Amino acid sequence: MPYDPSAFPPxxxxxxxxxxxxxxxxxxxxxxxxxxxPFQGRWALPGGxxxxxxxxxxxxxxxxxxxxxxxxxxxxxxxxxNGAHLEQLATYGDPDRDPRMRVVSVAHLALAxxxxxxxxxxDASNARWAPVEELLGxxxxxxxxxxxxxxxxxxxxxxxxxxxxARSKIEYSSLAxxxxxxxxxxxELRRVYEAVWSVALDPRNFHRKVTGTPGFLVPTGGTTTxxxxxxxxxxxxxxxxxxxxxMLRPEV
Amino acid sequence: MPYDPSAFPPxxxxxxxxxxxxxxxxxxxxxxxxxxxPFQGRWALPGGxxxxxxxxxxxxxxxxxxxxxxxxxxxxxxxxxNGAHLEQLATYGDPDRDPRMRVVSVAHLALAxxxxxxxxxxDASNARWAPVEELLGxxxxxxxxxxxxxxxxxxxxxxxxxxxxARSKIEYSSLAxxxxxxxxxxxELRRVYEAVWSVALDPRNFHRKVTGTPGFLVPTGGTTTxxxxxxxxxxxxxxxxxxxxxMLRPEV
DNA sequence: AGTGTTTATCGTCAGGCAGACGACTATGAT
DNA sequence: ATCATAGTCGTCTGCCTGACGATAAACACT
Numbered sequence: 227m228p229y230d231p232s233a234f235p236p237x238x239x240x241x242x243x244x245x246x247x248x249x250x251x252x253x254x255x256x257x258x259x260x261x262x263x264p265f266q267g268r269w270a271l272p273g274g275x276x277x278x279x280x281x282x283x284x285x286x287x288x289x290x291x292x293x294x295x296x297x298x299x300x301x302x303x304x305x306x307x308n309g310a311h312l313e314q315l316a317t318y319g320d321p322d323r324d325p326r327m328r329v330v331s332v333a334h335l336a337l338a339x340x341x342x343x344x345x346x347x348x349d350a351s352n353a354r355w356a357p358v359e360e361l362l363g364x365x366x367x368x369x370x371x372x373x374x375x376x377x378x379x380x381x382x383x384x385x386x387x388x389x390x391x392a393r394s395k396i397e398y399s400s401l402a403x404x405x406x407x408x409x410x411x412x413x414e415l416r417r418v419y420e421a422v423w424s425v426a427l428d429p430r431n432f433h434r435k436v437t438g439t440p441g442f443l444v445p446t447g448g449t450t451t452x453x454x455x456x457x458x459x460x461x462x463x464x465x466x467x468x469x470x471x472x473m474l475r476p477e478v
Numbered sequence: 479m480p481y482d483p484s485a486f487p488p489x490x491x492x493x494x495x496x497x498x499x500x501x502x503x504x505x506x507x508x509x510x511x512x513x514x515x516p517f518q519g520r521w522a523l524p525g526g527x528x529x530x531x532x533x534x535x536x537x538x539x540x541x542x543x544x545x546x547x548x549x550x551x552x553x554x555x556x557x558x559x560n561g562a563h564l565e566q567l568a569t570y571g572d573p574d575r576d577p578r579m580r581v582v583s584v585a586h587l588a589l590a591x592x593x594x595x596x597x598x599x600x601d602a603s604n605a606r607w608a609p610v611e612e613l614l615g616x617x618x619x620x621x622x623x624x625x626x627x628x629x630x631x632x633x634x635x636x637x638x639x640x641x642x643x644a645r646s647k648i649e650y651s652s653l654a655x656x657x658x659x660x661x662x663x664x665x666e667l668r669r670v671y672e673a674v675w676s677v678a679l680d681p682r683n684f685h686r687k688v689t690g691t692p693g694f695l696v697p698t699g700g701t702t703t704x705x706x707x708x709x710x711x712x713x714x715x716x717x718x719x720x721x722x723x724x725m726l727r728p729e730v
Numbered sequence: 731a732g733t734g735t736t737t738a739t740c741g742t743c744a745g746g747c748a749g750a751c752g753a754c755t756a757t758g759a760t
Numbered sequence: 761a762t763c764a765t766a767g768t769c770g771t772c773t774g775c776c777t778g779a780c781g782a783t784a785a786a787c788a789c790t
Contacts, residue, residue, distance in 0.1 A: 234490045234491075234492075234527040234528075235527075235528075235529065235530035236488035236489070236490070237488070237489045237490070237491045237528075237582075238486045238488070238489070239486075239489045239491070239571070239582050240486075275486040275487075276486075276487075276489075276571065276582075277487065278487035278573070278580065279573055280573065281571065281572055281573065282569065282570075282571040282572075282582070314568055314569065316566055317534065317566065317569040317584045318534075319491070319528065319533065319534040319584065320533055321530070321531055321532065321533065328530065330489075330491050330528075330534070330582065330584070332569045332571065332582070411766095411767085412767080412768090413766065413767070428749070428750075428751085429766080429767075429768090430750095430751080430752095430767090430768075430769080430770090431748070431749065431750085431751095433767075433768065433769090434748090434768095434769085434770095435747090435748085437768095438747095451756090451757060451758080451766090453765090453766065453767090454757075454758070454759095454764090454765055454766065455756075455757060455758080455764085455765040455766025455767065456755060456756040456757050456765080456766050456767045456768080457756065457757065457766090457767080458766075458767055458768090459767085459768090471746095471747075471748095474748070474749095476749095663737095663738085664738080664739090665737065665738070680778070680779075680780085681737080681738075681739085682738090682739075682740080682741090682779090682780080682781095683777070683778065683779085683780095685738075685739065685740090686739095686740090686777090687776090687777085689739095690776095703737090703785090703786060703787085705736090705737065705738095706735090706736055706737065706786080706787070707735085707736040707737025707738065707785075707786060707787080708736080708737050708738045708739080708784060708785040708786050709737090709738080709785065709786065710737075710738055710739090711738085711739090723775095723776075723777095726776095726777075726778095728778095
C-alpha cells in the first residue's frame with residue numbers, strides 16, 4: 227500500500243525537558259517563561275519541536291544544550307566533564323493539551339549537577355531554577371512571595387512524573403551521582419539523596435552502604451574540606467549502574 | 479503567535495502494543511502477520527494510527543480490544559472480568575524507522591491472563607501468541623521449525639524493552655497478578671514469576687513471601703485442585719500495588 | 731485398600747543487611 | 761584552648777531471605 231496521507235491525522239511532535247538539579251539542599255527544576263500565547267508570561271518546561279531529520283534523543287539533547295549549555299553524558303565516554311544524564315520519560319498526547327493544534331510531546335528527564343545561572347537563549351530573566359514544590363504549587367508562592375501560577379499546558383503533570391521517576395530511580399541505580407560534580411564526597415552524595423527524597427539519612431549507615439557496595443564509588447585518592455569539618459575522601463562514580471540491594475527510601 | 483504549519487514537520491503517530499501473557503510455562507507475546515509492504519508477510523507487533531480525537535491511552539486500549547477482545551482493567555473498578563493491565567512503555571521515533579514516512583510510535587505494554595486463540599480482525603492465521611525468545615530470535619526458528627525472520631520495523635527492540643519492563647516491574651509491584659485469572663492459587667502465581675523470569679523458585683519461600691505481604695493477596699475462601707495435588711487456597715489480588723520489600727529475582 | 735506422585739503448606743535455622751546509635755577523628759571558627 | 765562541624769569506624773539487634781525438612785491432601789495406579 228502506498229503512503230496515503232488521508233489515512234492518518236498529522237501531528238506536531240515536540241520534546242519537553244524536565245531538567246533537575248540540587249541547589250541549596252532542595253530539588254530544583256529548570257523553568258522558562260513563555261513569551262507568547264498561549265500561556266504567555268507563565269512558566270513552562272523547556273522544549274521544542276522535533277526536526278524532520280532528528281531522533282527523539284537527539285532533539286532532547288539539542289534542546290538541553292540550547293537551554294543550559296549542558297552536553298549529554300555519553301555512556302561510552304563517561305569521564306567527560308559537565309555531562310548530564312538524559313533519558314526518555316513519557317509521552318503526553320491529550321487531544322487538547324495544546325489549544326493551537328494536536329501536539330504529542332515526548333518528555334525527557336535530565337539530571338545535572340548544580341550549575342551557574344541558567345540561560346535561555348541569552349535571556350536570563352526568562353529562565354530559572356525553581357524548587358519543585360514551588361513549581362508544583364505545594365507552597366503556593368514563588369521566591370519573591372508572589373503567588374505562582376501553575377505551569378503551562380500539562381507541564382505540572384510532566385514535572386511530577388519526572389520527579390517521581392528521579393525519586394524512585396536513585397533507589398536502585400547510581401543515578402544520584404549525576405547530580406554531583408565529577409569528584410564528590412560521601413556527604414555530598416548523601417545530601418543529594420536527602421534533597422531528592424526530602425528526608426534525613428543517617429550519615430553513618432549511608433556511608434557504610436555506599437562504600438560497601440562494590441563498583442558504586444571509586445576513591446580518587448584526594449580529599450576536600452569544602453563542606454567544612456574533617457576532610458572527606460573524594461570519589462568518582464564507579465562503573466556499576468545498578469544498586470543491588472537498593473538504597474532504601476525511609477517511610478515518610 | 480498563530481499556528482504556523484511551516485514551523486514544524488508533520489508526523490504520523492501510532493501506538494504499538496506489546497501484549498504479554500503466560501502460556502504453557504513460557505512468556506508469550508502477541509504477533510500479527512503484516513499483509514502489506516513494507517515487511518509484507520513478516521511478523522510485527524499489533525498497532526495502528528492514533529485518531530484525531532483520541533488520547534494515546536484510548537488509542538492503545540482500542541487497538542488492544544480490536545486485536546484481542548480484551549477490555550482494559552479500570553483501576554477504579556478492579557473487580558471486572560477479563561481485564562488487562564495497560565501502561566505506556568516508551569516512544570520510538572527514529573527518522574527512518576518506517577521507510578514510508580516519519581512515524582513516531584508510542585509503544586504500550588499490556589499484560590493479560592492466558593487467553594483463547596487470538597483473533598486479528600477475524601483472521602486467526604494472521605495473529606498468534608509466540609514465546610518471546612522465539613520472536614527475539616534467541617532460538618532461531620519458529621514453532622514449525624521454519625527459521626523465523628526478525629520482527630518488522632524496530633519491533634524487536636520494542637518487544638525487548640517491554641519484556642524487560644515486565645520482568646523488572648513484577649519485582650516490586652503486584653503486576654504479576656495481571657497474568658492470572660481473577661481467582662488464582664499461590665502456585666499459579668509462582669509459575670507466572672517462573673515463566674517471566676525463566677527461573678525456578680522455591681515454593682515454600684515463595685508462599686511465605688506472598689502470603690506474608692499484607693494487602694497483596696486476599697483469600698476468597700475457595701479452593702481448587704485444577705493443578706493437581708493437594709487442594710490449594712484461592713486468592714484474589716489485594717489492594718496493594720507496591721511490593722515492599724520487593725520480590726527478589728534470583729541471579730541468573 | 732495400599733502405594734506412589736503431585737502439589738500445597740508449615741516450621742526451623744543460619745547468614746546478611748538495615749536501623750539505631752556510641753565513639754573517635756580531623757578540620758576551621760571563636 | 762574550646763567548640764562546632766563533618767567524616768569514619770564499630771556494635772548490637774531485628775527482620776528478611778535462602779536452604780531445606782516435614783506434613784497434608786488430593787489423584788492415579790495396582
